[in-house]
Amino acid sequence: GYGRFGASYDSSKSGDDSKSWIEQRLRFNIDALTTTDGGVEFGGRLRLQYDNRDTAAGRTTNTAPALFYVSYGGLRVEVGNVNTAIDSDPLIYNSEIGITERSFGDPRSNFWTYNSGSYGTDNRSGIYAKYSIAGFTAQASYIDPDQVSDAHPGADLRSEQSVAFSYETGPLTVSTAATWNGAGKKSNTVWYAGAAYQFVEEFTAGLNYIDEGYDGTRNGADYSDLGKTITLYGTYTIDAVSLTGYIANNDADDNKSDTVYGLGAAYDLGGGTKLLGSIERGYGSKSSDTSEETIAQLGVKFNF
Amino acid sequence: GYGRFGASYDSSKSGDDSKSWIEQRLRFNIDALTTTDGGVEFGGRLRLQYDNRDTAAGRTTNTAPALFYVSYGGLRVEVGNVNTAIDSDPLIYNSEIGITERSFGDPRSNFWTYNSGSYGTDNRSGIYAKYSIAGFTAQASYIDPDQVSDAHPGADLRSEQSVAFSYETGPLTVSTAATWNGAGKKSNTVWYAGAAYQFVEEFTAGLNYIDEGYDGTRNGADYSDLGKTITLYGTYTIDAVSLTGYIANNDADDNKSDTVYGLGAAYDLGGGTKLLGSIERGYGSKSSDTSEETIAQLGVKFNF
Amino acid sequence: GYGRFGASYDSSKSGDDSKSWIEQRLRFNIDALTTTDGGVEFGGRLRLQYDNRDTAAGRTTNTAPALFYVSYGGLRVEVGNVNTAIDSDPLIYNSEIGITERSFGDPRSNFWTYNSGSYGTDNRSGIYAKYSIAGFTAQASYIDPDQVSDAHPGADLRSEQSVAFSYETGPLTVSTAATWNGAGKKSNTVWYAGAAYQFVEEFTAGLNYIDEGYDGTRNGADYSDLGKTITLYGTYTIDAVSLTGYIANNDADDNKSDTVYGLGAAYDLGGGTKLLGSIERGYGSKSSDTSEETIAQLGVKFNF
Numbered sequence: 001g002y003g004r005f006g007a008s009y010d011s012s013k014s015g016d017d018s019k020s021w022i023e024q025r026l027r028f029n030i031d032a033l034t035t036t037d038g039g040v041e042f043g044g045r046l047r048l049q050y051d052n053r054d055t056a057a058g059r060t061t062n063t064a065p066a067l068f069y070v071s072y073g074g075l076r077v078e079v080g081n082v083n084t085a086i087d088s089d090p091l092i093y094n095s096e097i098g099i100t101e102r103s104f105g106d107p108r109s110n111f112w113t114y115n116s117g118s119y120g121t122d123n124r125s126g127i128y129a130k131y132s133i134a135g136f137t138a139q140a141s142y143i144d145p146d147q148v149s150d151a152h153p154g155a156d157l158r159s160e161q162s163v164a165f166s167y168e169t170g171p172l173t174v175s176t177a178a179t180w181n182g183a184g185k186k187s188n189t190v191w192y193a194g195a196a197y198q199f200v201e202e203f204t205a206g207l208n209y210i211d212e213g214y215d216g217t218r219n220g221a222d223y224s225d226l227g228k229t230i231t232l233y234g235t236y237t238i239d240a241v242s243l244t245g246y247i248a249n250n251d252a253d254d255n256k257s258d259t260v261y262g263l264g265a266a267y268d269l270g271g272g273t274k275l276l277g278s279i280e281r282g283y284g285s286k287s288s289d290t291s292e293e294t295i296a297q298l299g300v301k302f303n304f
Numbered sequence: 305g306y307g308r309f310g311a312s313y314d315s316s317k318s319g320d321d322s323k324s325w326i327e328q329r330l331r332f333n334i335d336a337l338t339t340t341d342g343g344v345e346f347g348g349r350l351r352l353q354y355d356n357r358d359t360a361a362g363r364t365t366n367t368a369p370a371l372f373y374v375s376y377g378g379l380r381v382e383v384g385n386v387n388t389a390i391d392s393d394p395l396i397y398n399s400e401i402g403i404t405e406r407s408f409g410d411p412r413s414n415f416w417t418y419n420s421g422s423y424g425t426d427n428r429s430g431i432y433a434k435y436s437i438a439g440f441t442a443q444a445s446y447i448d449p450d451q452v453s454d455a456h457p458g459a460d461l462r463s464e465q466s467v468a469f470s471y472e473t474g475p476l477t478v479s480t481a482a483t484w485n486g487a488g489k490k491s492n493t494v495w496y497a498g499a500a501y502q503f504v505e506e507f508t509a510g511l512n513y514i515d516e517g518y519d520g521t522r523n524g525a526d527y528s529d530l531g532k533t534i535t536l537y538g539t540y541t542i543d544a545v546s547l548t549g550y551i552a553n554n555d556a557d558d559n560k561s562d563t564v565y566g567l568g569a570a571y572d573l574g575g576g577t578k579l580l581g582s583i584e585r586g587y588g589s590k591s592s593d594t595s596e597e598t599i600a601q602l603g604v605k606f607n608f
Numbered sequence: 609g610y611g612r613f614g615a616s617y618d619s620s621k622s623g624d625d626s627k628s629w630i631e632q633r634l635r636f637n638i639d640a641l642t643t644t645d646g647g648v649e650f651g652g653r654l655r656l657q658y659d660n661r662d663t664a665a666g667r668t669t670n671t672a673p674a675l676f677y678v679s680y681g682g683l684r685v686e687v688g689n690v691n692t693a694i695d696s697d698p699l700i701y702n703s704e705i706g707i708t709e710r711s712f713g714d715p716r717s718n719f720w721t722y723n724s725g726s727y728g729t730d731n732r733s734g735i736y737a738k739y740s741i742a743g744f745t746a747q748a749s750y751i752d753p754d755q756v757s758d759a760h761p762g763a764d765l766r767s768e769q770s771v772a773f774s775y776e777t778g779p780l781t782v783s784t785a786a787t788w789n790g791a792g793k794k795s796n797t798v799w800y801a802g803a804a805y806q807f808v809e810e811f812t813a814g815l816n817y818i819d820e821g822y823d824g825t826r827n828g829a830d831y832s833d834l835g836k837t838i839t840l841y842g843t844y845t846i847d848a849v850s851l852t853g854y855i856a857n858n859d860a861d862d863n864k865s866d867t868v869y870g871l872g873a874a875y876d877l878g879g880g881t882k883l884l885g886s887i888e889r890g891y892g893s894k895s896s897d898t899s900e901e902t903i904a905q906l907g908v909k910f911n912f
Contacts, residue, residue: 001640003652005676005687021755022733024688026652026674028638030332030352032305032608037574042606044307044330046352046365048638048654050674052688052731052755060726061654061671063365066330066354068309070604079309080328080356118364123356125326147325147356270645300678302650304640334636334656336609336912341878346910348611348634350656350669367669370634370658372613374908383613384632384660422668427660429630451629451660 001027006099006276006299012290023099023299024052026061027116041071049116062117065124074132082128085139085162086177087113091194094206095233095246097264098278098297104260105231105248109190109213111182112143112160122157123148139164139177145184157184171198173206179213188213205234212252224287227252240268256284257292272303305331310403310580310603316594327403327603328356330365331420345375353420366421369428378436386432389443389466390481391417395498398510399537399550401568402582402601408564409535409552413494413517415486416447416464426461427452443468443481449488461488475502477510483517492517509538516556528591531556544572560588561596576607609635614707614884614907620898631707631907632660634669635724649679657724670725673732682740690736693747693770694785695721699802702814703841703854705872706886706905712868713839713856717798717821719790720751720768730765731756747772747785753792765792779806781814787821796821813842820860832895835860848876864892865900880911 008023026049033043047064054062065081086092086107095105115124126143145157158181166175174195182188190213196206210229216222233246247261262280269275277298284292312327330353337347351368358366369385390396390411399409419428430447449461462485470479478499486492494517500510514533520526537550551565566584573579581602588596616631634657641651655672662670673689694700694715703713723732734751753765766789774783782803790796798821804814818837824830841854855869870888877883885906892900 003640003650003674003676016757018756018758021731022687022735024674024676024733026640026654026676026688028640028654032307032330032332034575034577034606034608036577040573040577042307042575042577042604044606044608046330046332046354048671050654050671050688052733059728059731060673063352063354063367063671065364066307066328068307068328068330079326080330080354120363122363123325124363125328125356127326148322149320150322269648271642271650273642273644273648273650300650302642302652304642304652336611336634336636338879338881338910338912340881344877344881346611346879346881346908348910348912350634350636350658367656367658367671369668370611370632372611372632372634383630384634384658424667427667429632429660431630452626453624454626 001029002272002301002303003027004099004299004301006297008100008299009296010293011295012282012284012293021052023297024050025100026050039072041069043069043071045069047116051116054117064114064116065119067114076130078126078128080125081115082126082141082143083114084112084126084128084141084143084160084179085164086111086179086190086192087162088130088139089164089175089177089192089194090137090166090168091173091175091196091206092177092192092208092210094194094196094208095231095244095248095262097244097246097262097276097280098295099276099299099301100297102280102295103231103233103246103248103262104280104282105208105229105233105246105262107190107192107210107212108215108226108229108250108252109179109182109210110185110188110215111162111179111190111213112184122146135168137164137166137168143184156186158186160184172196182213185213186218188218202238203234203236205232207232212250224254225252226250227255242266242268250283252283254283254286256286256290258283260292269300274301275299276301305333306576306605306607307331308403308603308605310601312404312603313600314597315599316586316588316597325356327601328354329404330354343376346373347375348372351420355420358421368418368420369423371418380434382430382432384429385419386430386445386447387418388416388430388432388445388447388464388483389468390415390483390494390496391466392434392443393468393479393481393496393498394441394470394472395477395479395500395510396481396496396512396514398498398500398512399535399548399552399566401548401550401566401580401584402599403580403603403605404601406584406599407535407537407550407552407566408584408586409512409533409537409550409566411494411496411514411516412519412530412533412554412556413483413486413514414489414492414519415466415483415494415517416488426450439472441468441470447488460490462490464488476500486517489517490522492522506542507538507540509536511536516554528558529556530554531559544574546570546572554587556587558587558590560590560594562587564596573604578605579603580605609637610909610911611635612707612907612909614905616708616907617904618901619903620890620892620901629660631905632658633708634658647680650677651679652676655724659724662725672722672724673727675722684738686734686736688733689723689727690734690749690751691722692720692734692736692749692751692768692787693772694719694787694798694800695770696738696747697772697783697785697800697802698745698774698776699781699783699804699814700785700800700816700818702802702804703816703839703852703856703870705852705854705870705884705888706903707884707907707909708905710888710903711839711841711854711856711870712888712890713816713837713841713854713870715798715800715818715820716823716834716837716858716860717787717790717818718793718796718823719770719787719798719821720792730754743776745772745774751792764794766794768792780804790821793821794826796826810846811842811844813840815840820858832862833860834858835863850874850876858891860891862891862894864894864898866891868900877908882909883907884909
């Protein structure tokens with residue numbers, strides 16, 4: 001697991017909400033595994049996590065539903081609170097910076113991921129499979145929002161499907177992924193393709209393209225197409241210092257500006273500890289009349 | 305602890321409820337103990353458990369109230385969230401099969417056990433003692449539904465008492481147990497006696513007799529005597545494969561059929577991992593007009 | 609962590625509330641830390657705790673919000689669910705006895721401490737720093753009741769500040785501490801000074817003085833000045849047995865008696881296990897017409 005804490009600033013907060021606060025997350029993964037005589041590995045994971053951003057379950061450390069896995073050779077199958085294919089793509093989050101590892105160049109769409117807290121009222125369950133061979137990795141996931149009941153009070157939830165493929169050869173990595181009915185919303189489809197190239201040992205750059213899904217309700221007044229996102233990013237590393245910058249363009253109607261950018265720095269203190277600083281400028285929002293937000297963070301992340 | 309997952313089928317589910325689902329449980333026992341200079345062991349246990357069947361506390365991993373124990377020689381005393389005597393009988397659950405370790409030949413009555421989740425609104429607390437000497441084991445438990453307040457809103461809860469005695473000599477094990485005010489319900493009395501005999505190294509068979517308690521409210525319209533249960537079971541083991549079958553008879557008025565049976569198979573994969581399959585046929589219910597249900601399971605259980 | 613359990617008696621309980629019960633607490637601290645190349649230690653702590661006195665979160669084991677710390681040489685800085693300065697004073701709780709480590713000579717005032725359970729609805733966060741050099745220790749803490757929002761529904765909560773200073777030289781320890789806006793209540797100020805002296809190896813005695821804060825609402829009908837508390841205590845240890853006695857005087861108007869006293873005995877069983885007994889007599893309360901209460905405890909505490 002890891003811990004992270006530091007100062008966080010968001011210019012878009014207003015009214016009673018503070019623009020700055022102490023960002024905090026402490027994550028413990030409790031893993032258990034055993035190996036059969038035939039070399040098949042069976043395992044399970046629980047997670048205990050405190051995050052100051054969690055509002056559910058009364059402001060304390062939350063537990064996560066269980067993830068089970070079977071692993072043999074290059075194949076890994078997960079059951080329960082599984083990872084999803086698009087969320088496990090090796091390049092899709094490569095432009096992230098700062099202590100909370102975020103980026104305006106990330107996908108803006110809704111889709112499910114491994115769930116660090118309670119499911120809420122759903123009896124959610126998923127299956128995920130990953131197969132790797134000779135630099136090539138294929139992933140697929142299927143999430144049933146309620147595996148016991150077909151009655152979803154107040155929500156027309158669908159099963160989410162996702163696939164991802166990636167290939168790594170020398171300095172080049174390419175990947176593509178897609179999700180259908182993202183986060184259980186009908187016809188909420190996300191397409192993604194990306195590539196990264198390590199030009200020299202110190203410098204890697206990449207490009208991501210995302211055909212986003214939608215926000216709000218599909219046929220509702222709050223429906224909002226999230227457009228297409230193109231993100232260019234690069235990371236330059238010298239000794240213990242690493243600089244990451246990105247610029248991204250998204251054409252959603254709700255944006256006040258279509259172009260966003262960010263710059264992050266990481267200083268490796270050793271022992272799995274990094275000092276992280278970042279500053280980013282966002283899209284703003286016409287519908288909520290929010291100017292292009294500035295987000296800045298400075299803090300520490302330590303792994304254990 | 306252990307993990308278990310697999311396919312589960314129950315023909316009695318209807319309407320919005322799915323007849324099949326992925327069964328999931330992940331259990332971590334967190335134990336702590338210390339030994340005094342005089343050789344007395346003091347210990348405590350917390351449990352973290354995710355079970356897809358849990359509906360309380362919002363579909364996530366739950367914590368259990370604490371169990372404390374003192375152990376010296378053949379004596380063990382537990383305080384708090386204790387085991388109960390009848391639930392700790394060595395033979396009473398011997399006909400269980402499948403990944404969820406269940407059987408229609410189990411007691412049908414309500415009584416308390418170690419509680420894997422929250423107590424709810426009760427301030428429950430118990431005491432349990434176990435003494436073993438020369439093949440003979442005596443157990444007793446006392447559970448106070450609310451040790452702080454005598455006011456139990458909406459429930460006339462009583463203290464539950466339970467005792468169990470067992471004796472093991474060579475291939476023969478015999479045991480008997482009883483519970484009064486099972487699960488805190490007045491006059492909900494359960495009597496049990498059983499025996500198991502290991503005929504050859506590969507084959508063990510046994511017989512359990514249970515004079516069950518009641519369901520519903522004691523003087524209410526929903527009162528239902530749970531009758532008497534007789535369960536005959538046998539387990540045949542050869543190499544890594546183990547087959548368990550049972551046939552049981554219960555004479556409760558609400559049964560559509562009085563005879564139930566089940567067959568289970570276990571394949572030991574090594575490393576504490578077992579592949580488990582089972583199929584069972586149940587009693588059905590006249591009051592809820594449910595036919596004799598078929599329950600089938602296929603999955604894996606791994607210990608760690 | 610530790611476990612403790614035993615019999616507890618409180619003569620002031622009445623009506624439906626039982627005067628005696630089985631006291632129970634099981635505490636697991638889950639710590640993680642890493643050290644940078646420069647020798648700075650970064651760490652985090654989660655706590656899992658069951659306590660029969662907890663009423664929140666449905667009678668089960670609770671999780672605590674995360675505490676983060678950075679430590680280097682004699683300096684330690686905490687962020688998040690931090691310790692507070694006055695609560696970390698080395699002498700302020702020295703008169704405590706029994707399995708729940710309590711005393712009528714403790715401060716009666718409200719102030720925040722490390723929180724073993726959920727914050728409730730608040731987004732609380734604090735900072736704490738401690739610096740030790742050559743027998744001298746300075747501590748300071750600042751707790752923001754809601755670092756994100758300034759709107760505190762139904763409560764006029766303030767930030768709590770606290771400082772503590774202590775000095776240890778040979779057999780003598782002196783300390784002083786103060787808290788402003790204790791527990792977020794405006795003008796709820798607590799002053800404290802104390803000293804302890806080890807007369808011989810077997811006997812230590814000390815004196816604490818506390819100018820308490822208030823109870824109830826500041827300008828409300830339920831306002832109650834908690835007065836001044838003077839506590840004299842002494843501990844006599846011989847071999848495995850330790851006896852602690854205290855006598856304290858408090859002049860709050862609501863007291864039926866202004867003088868309280870207690871006597872406790874501890875027997876060290878080895879292996880971090882102690883047998884603890886105590887008996888105390890309290891202040892009583894005019895407003896709730898409660899006589900001077902007698903509190904008695906007998907039980908075991910074991911560390912692990």
